[in-house]
Amino acid sequence: MQIFTEKDKLITVIRSNYHLLPVINRFGIRLGVKDKTVGDICREKQINPLFFLAVVNTFHNVDYFPKTDLLTVSPLQIVAYLRKTHQYYLEYEVLKIERLLEKLLLGCPTQCTDLKMIDSFYRKYKKELFLHIMEEEEKVFPYIISLTQNRKRIPGYSISSYEKEHSDVDSKLNDLTSLVIKYLEPAYNDNDCNEFLIALSKFERDLADHARIEDNVLVPLVLELEKELGDE
Ligand SMILES: [Fe+2]
Ligand SMILES: [Fe+2]
Structure with missing residues (x-):
């Protein structure tokens, strides 16, 4: 199971699964991501990285469900x-x-x-x-x-x-x-x-x-x- 973290570059996330693009867009993130990591973009856009990663990882892996992380959002x-x-x-x-x-x-x-x-x-x-x-x-x-x-x-x-x-x-x-x-x-x-x-x-x-x-x-x-x- 591939689990993304704050250290992963966003380009890696997108290239791993293009179906994640609309999910990422819902957070107001669009292409032109340069070499920024998930952490960089979340800070820039004032997105809670815990929430972003929980949604992206849940969508990417059907069996993954970070309920405890999400319960803090x-x-x-x-x-x-x-x-x-x-x-x-x-x-x-x-x-x-x-x-x-x-x-x-x-x-x-x-x-x-x-x-x-x-x-x-x-x-x-x-x-x-x-x-x-x-x-x-x-x-x-x-x-x-x-x-x-x-x-x-x-x-x-x-x-x-x-x-x-x-x-x-x-x-x-x-x-x-x-x-x-x-x-x-x-x-x-x-x-x-x-x-x-x-x-x-x-x-x-x-x-x-x-x-x-x-x-x-x-x-x-x-x-x-x-x-x-x-x-x-
Ligand atoms: Fe609904
Ligand atoms: Fe519903």
Whole structure:
């Protein structure tokens, strides 16, 4: 397992895994990194290196999860990172997947009921994903921000009532991938379909990583804070 540290040059991190680029971008880091190390860049951008490395290493190694490191990070920093991730999903990933699905549909010369079924399944999934993200953006994150900043419980609200439907959103995307692999009829374009599936699987991994940070880091942190602040 390759674990990055503050001493590693950022160019080494990027060259080891180009999928880390959008993750790194969410911290406001862009290319032109010269020979700077992770530590140099974090100091320059005023990023908590512990948080940066925890996120990057978790994304790079599926089995790595530095829960104790992350539990020292402020919920505000985690929320800011998660919000950037939502924005990336809505403004880039989802649109890319849709473009690829559209190309796949256009390339089909016949009725293609199978592809139409996949398309309608995708639309339902997208609606659910958007609802989930909106709920977090409009209710959950503002609650966490207010709790952290004001250090006061809000009557009638607790984090434990939240994040029950992650497994549902995750499994729907998994079902969609299986649907394509198992039931696609022969009249499809190989390259278009491969690109679509690869984009779906990349998105699935990114989402699972995102949900892991919400469920295993953010929620326990907020529960701890609620306990500290006492009854509503
Ligand atoms: Fe989220
Ligand atoms: Fe979520």
